[in-house]
Structure formats: structure tokens, C-alpha cells
Amino acid sequence: MYGGLWRILPGPAWFRALFLLVLALALVWVCFEWAFPWLSEYVPINDNTVEAHP
Amino acid sequence: MRHVRAGRRGGAVSSFIGVVGELLITAGVFLGLFVVWQLWWTDVQADRVHTQVLAELDWPQPPAATENAEDADDDGPAIAGEHRGEPPVMDEPADETVFAELYVPRWGADYVTPVAQGIDKARVLDRLGVGHYPGTAMPGDLGNFATAGHRTTYGSPYQQVAELREGDPLVFRTETTWYVYRKTTDEIVWPHQVEVISPVPGLMPGEPIPDLTDRLLTLTACHPMYSAAQRFIVYGELDYWAPVEEGTPIELIEAGVKVRGAGGQA
Numbered sequence: 001m002y003g004g005l006w007r008i009l010p011g012p013a014w015f016r017a018l019f020l021l022v023l024a025l026a027l028v029w030v031c032f033e034w035a036f037p038w039l040s041e042y043v044p045i046n047d048n049t050v051e052a053h054p
Numbered sequence: 055m056r057h058v059r060a061g062r063r064g065g066a067v068s069s070f071i072g073v074v075g076e077l078l079i080t081a082g083v084f085l086g087l088f089v090v091w092q093l094w095w096t097d098v099q100a101d102r103v104h105t106q107v108l109a110e111l112d113w114p115q116p117p118a119a120t121e122n123a124e125d126a127d128d129d130g131p132a133i134a135g136e137h138r139g140e141p142p143v144m145d146e147p148a149d150e151t152v153f154a155e156l157y158v159p160r161w162g163a164d165y166v167t168p169v170a171q172g173i174d175k176a177r178v179l180d181r182l183g184v185g186h187y188p189g190t191a192m193p194g195d196l197g198n199f200a201t202a203g204h205r206t207t208y209g210s211p212y213q214q215v216a217e218l219r220e221g222d223p224l225v226f227r228t229e230t231t232w233y234v235y236r237k238t239t240d241e242i243v244w245p246h247q248v249e250v251i252s253p254v255p256g257l258m259p260g261e262p263i264p265d266l267t268d269r270l271l272t273l274t275a276c277h278p279m280y281s282a283a284q285r286f287i288v289y290g291e292l293d294y295w296a297p298v299e300e301g302t303p304i305e306l307i308e309a310g311v312k313v314r315g316a317g318g319q320a
Contacts, residue, residue, distance in 0.1 A: 001076045028087060036091040041176075045092070047282040048212070048275045049173045049187075049202045050248045 092207055096180070100209030104183050107152050107168045108314060113229050116302045116313055131313065132301030134232060141194035141269075141295035142231055146186075147171045149178075154193060156184055156211070157225040159309030160218055166314065167211040169226065173202050180208045187251050193226045193233040194295055196266035200251035205275040205286065212275035215286050216240070223305040224271065224290055227298065227313075234303050235271040235290040242277055243285050250274065250287045 009016040119132040147153045154169035170182040178185040184203040191197035203212035218224075218237045226233045243250055249258050251272050257263065271290035276282050296303060302313050 001073045031084070031087055032091050032095055036088055039088065040092060043092075044282045045280055046204055046207045046276055047175070047245065048179065048204055048285065049175075049185075050243070050245055050250055050274055050285055 096208045097210060100181065100183070103181055104168055104209055107182060108155065108166065111152065111155070111168075111229075113227075114298065116298050117300070119301070131307055133304050133307060134296035134298075134301035136234075136294035137296055138294050141233065141292070143192050143195040144228055146188065146192055149174070149188075150182065152182060153186075153228060155227045155314075157227065157306055157311055157313075158218075158222070159225075159305060159311060160222045161214045163310040163312070166311075167203070167209070169201065179204060183209060183211050190251055190272075191253065191269075193228060194231065194269060194292060196269055197253035198251060198255060198270040198272055199226075199235075200272040200274070202274045205277070206279050212273060212286075215273060215275045215288055216277075218288055223293070223303070224273075225303055225306060230298055232296045232298060232303050234293045234295065234305060236293045238289045238291055240286065240288045243287055245282070245285055247285070250285070255289060 005020070006016060009019060011019075116134070117132045119130050144153065149172040150170055152168045152170045156167050156169050158165055168183040169186060170178050170184070171186050171188065172178045173185040173187055179202060184201050186192075187200040187202065190200040193199050203215075204210050205212045205215060218240070220237055220239070222237045224235045224237065226235070241250075249256050251274070252259070253263050253266055254268075255270065255272060269292035271292070273288040273290075275286045275288075277284040277286035306313060
């Protein structure tokens, strides 16, 4: 999978490595900004209020 | 060895296993990043917002003690008197309004957190710090001033909630007034035990509310840490109140707490 990605990228090795690094950082940013805040709603490890449950 | 060689030749099965392996590694990295985000980045983000929110309050700084100091260079804060009469009580503000600051010397001289109206997780507790249960008493009022805060993640305002000892001051400041509460007891309860925030803690919802005589405080935080199975509850009672224009509570001065305010250095 990742080997295939490496092969279809054009250009010299340093360019491919740089491109993949930027891609990885962009994915981490998307996770931190949107994916994880959304996911955390379903992972209630830090609820701290008392609430009446029927 | 034969398997390795088969893999090099690109057999369908081994390339399938290879892709599955890469997906599993990706999932592992994703979960690891989630833990980093939850345990570290939410704290970084919330601390940044708390600092900004506190700076935006732009409340007056309590006066310095210059007038009764021998030399004019000594401008430590004036000590506020301990008022035990009827305290001023503000009306409940709109949701998400930051209406108080909380200082707790036991949690460090630089500990200060905003207190906002509401207990909505995403809009108040994850962002603004400590939340005030709507409908419970406001600071200083008869009944129970009930608050919630994260013990871990999102700034962790109530991280050291279990380290409070009996008699420890919990000092709330609104724009004009100090309210010095002291811890009485704590307990661990289940998340559905809403009686901990009753006007008289322990009173079940629906029970008639007796004439209120005490000015109480409740903190709720998760328990155990990194779990939401139970709640750690701290109770307190108002010791005294003081106008901010009079000075700073002696508890904060003795602990070396620097009170922020307009024109002052944080």
C-alpha cells in the first residue's frame, strides 16, 4: 500500500519524501482539528458532571 | 524463508497480508495520535483559551497597600476585610458567560481558572474551564453554588481536586467581590447522584426544600482519573466575603498568589 504510493509519486526521492512528510502532517492536522474532537464525543473518558438519568 | 521469498514474488495472498498489516499499523498510529491529542493537545488549547478569556475580563485590580506602608516602594496588595454579613449576589448570567475567577492556593500560587455559566461539555467545560450548574446558587448565595470541571484534559482545572484538605480556601472572585469558601468534606458518588448539587446536598430531587441557612459550594469532577465511571465531589462552605476594592483576601497574599487585573501584571 505505502510502497505503491511511493512508486506512483513522480520526481526524485527527496521530493517524494518531502511530499509524504507534508501529507502526513496535513493528515495529523485534520485529525487534531476535526476527527478527534468528533471522535471524543463517543469516548466519554472525562465526563465530570452529575446528571439525572431516567 | 519460503514465505519471504513468495512475498518478494508478489503472491496475491502475501500482498493482501501486507496491506492488512499496513492498515493495522495505520490504525495503531491513529489511536496513538488520538491519545496524544486527548491528553496533551486539549490541555494546550484550553490553557491558551483560559489565558485569553481571563485577560479579556479586564477587571479592576485590587488596591495596593501603599497608603499604610512605611516606604512608598512597598506596594504589596492591601488585605481585604473579612465580611460575614449578607454578601452581594449577582444574577445568573447568560450561558457561556465567564462571570468569576477561581483561585486555590493548594493548587499552586499561579493557579487561576475562569468560571463560566453552564455545564455543556463542548461549549463550556471543554473550552472555558469550570462550569456553573444552571439553577444552582450563585457565589455567596444561600443554597449550593455547584460547579463542574475536568480533572484531566481540556485544561484540567480540577486536576488536583483530591488533594484538597479540610479548611483549604477556594476563593472565587467576581468583578466586584471575593467569596472565600473553605472545604468541608469530600465523597465519591455515581454520575446519576444529582443530590450532591441540591441546595442542601443530599436532598433528593422533588423533595421539599427547607429554609436555607447555609452558603455552600460543590465541586464535581470525574473519578477515577482518566475514567468517567464515578464522580469526585468536594463540599465547601462560605467563610467570608469582601469587596475587591478593599483589597485581596489574606489567604491569597500569604500563598503568594498574584491577582491579575487591568493594568496589573498577570
